[in-house]
Amino acid sequence: MSTVAIGAESATALARPWRRFWARVLDYWLLIFPVGFLTGMVMGSISVELLLWLQKPMSNLIVNWCLSPLVMLLEGLIYGWLGTTPGKWLLGVQLLTVNGQRPTRGQYLRRQIDVYIFGLGAWLPLVSLLTTLYQYGKVRDGQAAGYDQGKFEVRATRLSLVRLVCTVLILVGMMAVNGYFKQEARESHRSYTSGGPWTNKLTGREITIPSGWSHQQSKNQDKQDVDMFFHPDAGIYAVFAREAIPGQFELEDYASAWIRATSGSMSLYVSSEGDTIEGQPALVVLGSVARDKSQKVHATLLKRNGAVWRVVLIGTAGVAPDRAEALKLRQALFSSVP
Secondary structure (H helix, E strand, O other): OOOOOOOOOOOOEEOOHHHHHHHHHHHHHHHHHHHHHHHHHHHHHHOHHHHHHOOOOOHHHHHHHHHHHHHHHHHHHHHHHHOOOHHHHHOOEEEEEOOOOOOOHHHHHHHHHHHHHHHOHHHOOOHHHHHHHHHHHHHHOOOOOHHHOOOEEEEEOOOOHHHHHHHHHHHHHHHHHHHHHHHHHHHHHHHHHHOEEEEOOOOOOEEEEOOOOEEEEEEOOOOOEEEEEEEOOOOEEEEEEEEEOOOOOOHHHHHHHHHHHOOOOEEEEEOOOOEEEOOEEEEEEEEEEOOEEEEEEEEEEEEEOOEEEEEEEEEOOOOOOOOHHHHHHHHHHHOOOO
């Protein structure tokens, strides 16, 4: 039974299909965004392999599909607590039993299962379209949806202007957020499959990132801006960052200080074999991730104009980080440094 009753207005008219549709869309979006975000954080913290997989095109669709039953379960729990859901409350939609009573939490959760299977077709392509059209036709003709037949009625109150305006504003905002994420996904997919432009925000130089890589901007534990690149197929990710150094610091001094500063997360040492980046000497630092020695590290340090630029390549368990794909990215990233 509900513990909090919200908006207990009298609803006499059967809810029309579109009122029901937008109420469900609103409830789903309000939950899938935070649940999806938290799930991504948890998956990324479990293993590097999962973190890399999340960067692959279509992985977000797979995650959202797997999360949809959980979202509907959470919606049922919210209903059991509040006696309604945000979308239903805002759009004046009320679910009642055929006897005119508010459903119990158990009844609502069982209905959620029926909605998921018979109303949404478990979000399976084509199946979902067919089940949605079938249920829409029944509700449009003034009948109960198939999963409500003989069990529930969905009724609606008169929708005030304030609620209508709030609903439109919220939905427009959510559509904008959803559109932004979809555009980001399209750009990531395009970059992943064929490469694409990337601009170093610190230098303003635009370069072309090789195909197979996706990009994210983040901050490290020292609150420094870093650019992260992921290659799921190769099992490698890269961190590109810049750090200003005192004028008297040489590259070797910086390397020693950096190795000490990162000793809690990586076990590193300066390689006896140096490297050359665009005609300038660079230091190569090798090692492994402290908590997993099978994750090897290959870092390149380059001093330019009072700062050190570093490209840190890290491979998943057993993967050499200095594979051709990673070295090609390293070359492209250093070309963005004047």
